[in-house]
Amino acid sequence: MAQFTLDDVRRLIRACAGESGAELDGDIAQITFEELGYDSLAVLEMAAKVQQEYGIPMPDEAVEQMRTPQEAVDYISGRLATA
Incomplete structure (x- = not known):
């Protein structure tokens, strides 16, 4: 089973929306994507990349459950566990 980590969130959000948001290094787990400078479209694009890469x-509706990077890790890890 593949693992999904905070580093995967960083990689994918950068691939989708670039560096236009706030700095993604450091302790960003509980900061909302909006506070990081990424809108719901960037998170939706990240979800599409997850679907493509992880199958x-x-x-x-997943975007509604992924408001922070940690929520994204938890949600995607849960999906991977049941796949």
């Missing part, structure tokens, strides 16, 4: 379904 798991990622419904559009």
Whole structure:
């Protein structure tokens, strides 16, 4: 089973939205994507990349459950565990 980590969030959000948001290094786990400078479209694009790379379904509604990088890790890890 593949693991999904905070580093994966950083890599994917940068791939989707670039460095336009705040600094992604450091302790960002509990900071909202909005506070980091990334809107829901960037998170939606990240979810699409997760689906493509990991082969798991990622419904559009997933964005509502991934407000912070840690919530994204938890949500995606949960999807991977049941895949």
